Amino acid sequence: MAKTIIPIGPYHPLQEEPEFFILTVEGEKVVDIDVHIGYNHRGIEKLSETKTFDQSTFVIERICGICSTSHPFAYTRAVEDIIPIEVPERAKYIRTIIAEGERIHSHLLWLGLAGHFLGYDTVFMWTWKLREEILDVMEILTGNRNNYAMFKPGGVRRDIKSEDIPVVIKKIDSIVPTLEMLKKAVIDDPVIHARTKGIGVLSKEDAINYCALGPTARASGVARDVRKNSPYGAYDKVEWDMIVTHNGDVFDKLVVRVLEVFESIKIIKNCFLNLPGGEIDANIKDIPPGEGIGHIEAPRGECFHYVRSDGTNRPVRHKVRAPTFMNLPTYKATVIGEDISDATIILAAIDPCYCCTERMTVCNIKRKKIYSGKDLIKLSREKTKILRNKMGVK
């Protein structure tokens, strides 16, 4: 049978971000894929190395708009690992609350998008409406709907007011009935079963071999969660369960995410219940030379930061590894042999976040010359000169 090339991207209605997947298709079956990434590279690691430790928090918060807490969280933990210093209890709880709020809104966002990819736009709109409530909660707690700017090495920047807590709990409780209904509508829908069960199966062996993380791994039966395996924040002080399912198909990934939303609500409420008093900041003065790592469980999996300090007020090396970096290769294991109509939902099932992932880009060395920034400025100036001469401007 003749092979056809079906491109997904670089710009595609499926994706919010530019990425390029070349699918080789026989009839409607995918036989091979080729992944081209690197459209979203912004040089954030380098940028972070030019800023002070405090400023870096804000730069790396802007790596990603959806998991904008996970990066600062991991980064601050890496910096605290250099000193090393223990964060005050209250700050730990506040950090946990913010991180879980982000998990809820990220999972709801994913659920809506998954519905949209399946052509179920009602789910899309409903979940995003629910997500608004969570964003309101985050606005009450932090002052921002996204990019909360709550984190700093040594603690948090802003305290939670005690009069806000009942309002927030009431708001969170108010979404639970709709969420329950949505859970039933999605998990019990026979057509969703037909579309997602047995589709894009990632076996347990593959999940381990590809080092899959987060919900992608947990759906395949790999009980891997930083919050349980190496607890940080207040996760070892409140009660919650790790959601693990065993089939590894798209449906199980959906179930894991939906159930995790309920766990997150449980964690937030428990945190508010046990919120200790006291300081929220350890008041770090100097960062000694050394290196530190920080890893936390982002909504998509383990987010890992490495920071090296030489005793000045700037990091000399800052390395970011986002969960999608590990999850994206599993796409190759899951999509080959599947239908072209399922290719997009299988890709969406790992909840890819490319702006988190792209930490480097590869130059095409086949070109005659590679221009550096200085060369480009020089070229630009020369061209401007020519143009000015042509137009007679002095």
Added chain:
Amino acid sequence: MIYIFYFLFYGFFLTAIIGLLASWIDRKVTARIQYRVGPPLLQPLIDIVKLLGKETLIPAGSSKITFLMAPIIGLASVILVSTLLWINNINPAKSFLGDLIVVLYFLVIPSVSIIMGGFASRNPLASLGASREMKLVLSYELPFILAMLVTVIKSGFTFRLGEILAFQAQNGALVRSWSGVLALIVAIICMQAKLALVPFDIPEAETEISGGVLIEYSGSGLAIYKLMKNMLLFTLPFFLIIVFIGGLRFDGIHLLYGVLKYISLVALMTVIRNTNPRVRIDQVVKFFWGPMTIIAIIAVVLALLGR
């Protein structure tokens, strides 16, 4: 002369106006279900007028004439079908023998025109969409024609729409019998597939193949396709109303009933499309050739038994 009037006024203008209105109702109800505001009343018309004023791009290497003719053929067939249906409904005596079969044939041509346009545009995604549309047509035509057979059997083996209407005027709508109900259910689901609405919007599937068959269309070609789809949104329910629910009448209280019949069919379509995700093409073929065909055959058997 009177036929040209029928053709232009009823077949084109009235069908287009009601179709655009129905498309607005569909979009508005969908929006309200999804907590959105929804478009203003004239939005479907504005969309089409705007598209007519845009540049029509013809992809390089495509079959130019086929690419441009496909939407016109589709639109023409829809106008013709709706003219036939209107004539039948207004003046049942004017119908000719076998117009039911003619209507069934012409209702396939919009799908055929979409397949033609998709293949002519020489885009891999459009070809994929066109091949899906082809499979879709193959799958839903069988139960659809079986459902129509129920009407033919019930109304005394007539192939004239006028006689079917006259039979229903005397003996009550066909949907009042068991076989009629089953056939109507099958026909409504087939209609959903004919209109390529969710769960059967597989040929277009914007998140899978980014618009599929229509991906290369722009300007007036796209406008004509949109108009064709909006007109089908009137023509198909109208056909089902004639065949199963006793047609539309324009005297007194019957006009209200007619409007209610039509609105409830459109509302049903909107509800189906908002409470289901998209299915896969192999599942569609299994669905239509399996359960749907079986239900249709049961309906035919019941009709033969006189139920």
